Amino acid sequence: MRKQGVVLFAGLLLAVSGVLAGTECSGELKKWHKVTLTFDGPEVSESDDYNPFMNYRLNVTFSHTASGKEYVVPGYFAADGNAGNTSAAKGNQWRAHFAPDETGEWSYAVDFRRGKWTAVSTKPKTGESGQFMDGERGSFSIAASDKRYPDFRARGRLQYVGGHYLKLAESGEYFLKIGPDAPENFLSYAEFDGTFHHDGHKDELVKTWEAHLKDFKAGDPGWKEGKGKAIIGALNYLASEGLNSVSFLTMNIGGDDQNVFPYVDYNTWDRFDCSKLDQWETVFAHAQQLGLFLHFKMMEWENQGLLDNGAVGALTKLYYRELIARFGHHLALNWNVCEESGEWGKPDSIRTPPQETPERLACAQRLFEQDPYGHHRVIHNGKWFDDLLGPDSQYTGPSLQTGKPDFSQVHGSVLGLREASAKAGKPWAVSCDEPGDASYSLAPDEKDPDGVNHFNARKNALWGTFMAGGWGVEWYFGYKWPHSDLSCQDYRSRDRFWDCCRHLLEFFKASGVPYWEMAPDDQLVSKGYCLAKPGEAYMAYVPEGGTVEVELANGNYTVKWFDPRNGGVLQDGSTAVVKGGRSVNIGSAPAEPAKDWVALIRKK
Template identity: 60%
Template sequence: MKNLNHWCCLLILAVLSPLVHAQQLSGELKKWHKVTLTFEGPEASESDEFNPFMNYRLNVTFKHAATGKEYLVPGYFAADGDAGNSSATSGNKWKVHFAPDEEGAWTYVVQFRKGNYVAVSDRKDTGVSGEYMDGATGSFQIGASDKSGRDFRAKGRLQYVGERYLRFTESGEYFLKSGADAPENLFAYADFDGTFHDDGHKDQLVKTYEAHLRDYRGGDPTWQDGKGKALIGALNYLASEGMNAVSFLTLNIKGDDQNVFPFTDYDTYDRYDVSKLDQWEIVMDHAQQLGLFLHFKTQEVENQGLLDNGGVGAHRKLYYRELIARFGHHLALNWNMCEEVGDWVKNNRTAPQFKYQKLAMAQYFYDHDPYRHHVVIHNGAPFYDVLGTESKYTGASLQTHHKNFDLVHPHTLKWLKASKEAGKQWAVAVDEPGDAQHSLVPDKDDPEHNLARQNALWGALTAGAWGLEWYFGYKHDHSDLTCQDWRSRDLFWDQCKIALDFFNALPFWQMENHDELLSTKDYCFAQPGEVYVVYLRTGGSTVLDMQTEGDFTIQWFNPRTGEYLKKPKKLTAGKVTLEAPKKGDDDWAALIKR
């Protein structure tokens, strides 16, 4: 009888063995750090007839015991679990990434469903059980973060808080950004896996970033025995210059470059290149540790109708789900629904998107991104149809089109005011100042960058923008499509760092634009009665109506060098005449504090 019971138990285990799940918890178990759960699930391949991306849905609900906080986090098919290094296209590993925002005990419950189109279904019981890890539970303990400095894990998640500036949840700091908007095809990189290298679509634009190999540091991440060093080095360089943002398209099929897409090939929109996306994640993870904000441009005007003719159907939902599952755990990012969106070009390459499609894209991220990251959209068409309290957009990604950048300041003011009057204050960033042909040109073409500094950099920040990203015009070397060396604008990054340092030393989140206090068409950014920044774009003088009384100090600041002139001087409030400290047409900033 004893032997019979033994063999019965073995038989039961054999029958149930497909249902037995194996799971692994990895990552630093600390607040704000990436925690990864890896499950052994069904064996699958990127090319299986039964599509593992569309026809399985892995969701994990994480709950914090003490606060009751819950996050429903999507997971994804991970091939062999190390595809970035192995280039595997098949395997039985499934992953979910989570960024815990509380210390202490967390529990989790796994749901794994199977059936046609379950990945894009919002029904909890869609399809049937996918077995394996379906129903698995577990727990883990999270400790305090040990990070400091620029690493975002020292600051917490960057979030829209209903104001003009984004704020870190851990440190409470408000954020100002400056960084590279170009090249938009940053991920058209030779060391990434994929078919884009030689598929006949703009293959000449694939990049090596050889100039940044010298910026790679020992101990930095790579993949496949040393690949990736040049792009990792490029990020190191940008951070070393004091910049804190980087922008990239994740889909540009039909666009100007046509080499960046998450799919297995140019013509397939529901099969994802697991190894390439793993390699993207290595780069993004390093960027976040360097303190570089991630600006995801999820599509551009040329391909706005590529998925579901512009609607939010099965292909677009799956695309967004994969982005959220693989990259949504990062702490400082925004989702940009489309660069240059709308029906405004003469000949659209794909169907243009209109009001309800634009609103539906933002709504999807609001409903499915567990962390509610900042969601923006880029003009093209103006933003009027997506303003208001019902819209899930939280900001604008603003583009202007004058060579001298003179639209930056007024257009920033325009959309800050329009969004507030519509009932929901947006955070506005200027992500493509200037025109398409020139914009931020290389140092060799304009080493002083006076107009970019005066009208765009200081123009945006004194209007109340939360930052800028810099586009490189196509009529110059290292353009938006061809840039392989960010040192081509080395002198200007210094000027951006000067401006960031200046404004970060102020309570900028309490300050607003008050150009009306000046007698000239210069810029005033102020918390009236407390602190004023008066920016004289081309020197000269102006009269500032401080609209208060009392004693203040004034100190002149050189935006070109980052130097203050002498010590602060006393100033009695009232209508005061401010004159640039030196003759000429150089720009100067007066800092006036109570």
């Protein structure tokens, strides 16, 4: 069965004049867009004795004629090619996705192998030829994208570029990330295919996302003639609030929820559910079009040793391969090896073998080798990050968790990791993805009537992260709150706080200050936090209000103020211009002097 969509055969259009008959090239043939090659291959089933996931390997090498760029992209078994709508578990369709980063002509060459364990082998000629499309070559032409901000197809791939911030390849902009870290079981959704709804493993935690059904819009994607509206609506809501990321576990077997996994069932770890993963792709693609970064959390503390006892063996390699093959073409994402990684906490409570330094390093190494696009690679604590620093490690950043209910650890922890990574010879992009404590962290609006929790979150975690030179914050929902890390089905539960997050992103974007060239230096201010490019620009966050002194390099500087509680434009305070060369009192904020404010001081 051929899938629905744009079908372009050899000779039909110049753009795909080099694609052979019997191979389908679909998608918009434009820079940064998903281009899909679908091949007629062997007729197999998810449940075949001869495992089609482990015993076939499809790789497609894409080469750009003008630049010489080359990407070896893993492919996958796609059942009937339309499994998200048909729930098919068998078929003869095999598929590879590619996101080209250049216009002009691209050629492709297919390598399709067959044999025991071929999918996880790095040997070029492992097994034997799988026949069918093996050896096929073709070409197609790519035009410029026609998409607009915030769609990542207008902005390009988000890349680690050797510094403390990630950069979008097309627009050249640096990216600051804010969104929910919770619920971790975002993908535990009743309208996805699969056995998880009724397998006896915490079925009561499966979500409907009903509160966000009203956020679905006409023309939004879905599957099976109307399914998926509520989870798509949840993404729409996040984007409407000005947030730009969403986080989720892709495997929580043995964990707190136990309803999210890519497999055909809870106890089978080498066969994937083709239809469910097609449906995941619909959700992820919509998120990227909305400008939402995808935080893939691939394991968690309880199951870090589930596959291969924590080593990078056949099951782990297969798991990584399938996720990369299906979702690696997306432009803005990170692979998080494990939430709460390593040995920590109560010694008798861990359910699988904890990963030690060799396993932790090996996971990042495998992702580095397997992912053709080089996406950002992170890991979460548990065990601290000291053993993962330096140029020999393939991690490009940490996913930080803290443990204080007032978020007071965040600023110092982000600052310490930024400095330690630079000192070790490989600067990391640092994100605090679970600020606060396990019990409470970010309160629902209704549970914070006096605003104390949200003030501490705004002061210590939100501004505390970015003023320490971090690139992102994601918000954990403590398990003692309603709408918790497991139970949340309504992102509006923190609606009031999302405004503070949007205000920060708007400030950094509108200020025009090159924060990526600035460094944290709190010693330059008499109180609060400071981010500075000495002699050019300084930001000072003043958490408790009042006056502040800033040590400025020689020159004259303008002083403007930003309200982090209510947002808006930059405002004039009591002093418009100050002279540097010493520690200078920059005056007071324009109103509510006891509240938190941000001062922006720029060279005239």
